[in-house]
Amino acid sequence: MEKRIITISREFGSGGHLIGKRLASRLDIPYYDKSILDRIAEESGYSREMMEEDEKKAKNSFLYSLTTAFGSTGNGPDYLSINEKFFLAQFDYITKLAKEGPFVIVGRCADYVLREVPGVINVFVYADKQEKFRRIVNEYGLSREDAEKGLADIDKARANYYKYHTGQEWGRPVNYHLAFDSGYMNIEGCVDLIMRYVELKNK
């Protein structure tokens, strides 16, 4: 089948991460996720720890837009906050990857970053709370307590981050080509579904 750039956004516990990895492996194309921060750090000179720490803060604070508005590293234009600089470095890096060929990327607002690139397929994976809880405990191996906490916090953080950098609501179908409830499906089944969609969409 035709190989494309596929972005995957996912609710915590929906299996999106595993789906992305497996999809890339079956298509024999590169897989990217948060780990690209390492390469961005190397190329940009920013510290990976600082990027990650700042991103975490940003995601979890509703004061995000206030605190970042006053931050500046002195590296790059002064009016850009630290977090915006990190996001821009990530933006440039993902845009550069897109020029090199097809890949699968999970998270990183990649659907937004690549919105002008023709042929990109954007996927959103979600599930009901009960099914996500089951997957987090049984498949990801987290404790029931951590699963509860993750379900309460992580998607809220993702939605904050997405909203801040894209100005849009996370998880609205209009931003994706395919969105599905992965509950009661195994990872291979989810990968099958995405591959079938890409195959059927002959843009």
Added chain:
Amino acid sequence: MEKRIITISREFGSGGHLIGKRLASRLDIPYYDKSILDRIAEESGYSREMMEEDEKKAKNSFLYSLTTAFGSTGNGPDYLSINEKFFLAQFDYITKLAKEGPFVIVGRCADYVLREVPGVINVFVYADKQEKFRRIVNEYGLSREDAEKGLADIDKARANYYKYHTGQEWGRPVNYHLAFDSGYMNIEGCVDLIMRYVELKNK
């Protein structure tokens, strides 16, 4: 494959109606849409014309909730507006159908009506404006002017109607198991995708 009740909600021009018909035919199960109003009229004694007229008014007026609040046919509890009575008759009819076996239904807030029925699969079909316009003109055979008008009005009306009767936002993924952009796909392809999803989801 296992036969299930499948509800299809769709943006105007996304092909959802044709997809539903073809899906029912390929699964060899009944197909329902707005035409169930005829049977509801027969069973309930309400006039089909009146139901349809009232629904149209309801969908297109932001004063809906005000005007319906004061209407009463004297048929059924007094505190129910005309439109609510029609909706309830439809609700009962669709609930009764669900006891008889699998089918495909397009529109009618059926995802909401059947939300407590186990095993129902809810699908939402959408597309970008350009692709919907192309489909409306080339496949539905409407004039360019009617297509423009339909695109501007019909989905707004559907969202109003859905919001009024269900209290929820139309088109939010959380209300559907599968949502996809049908642009650049033919009807058979869309049907394939839905069948594949149902097959993979072994609830």
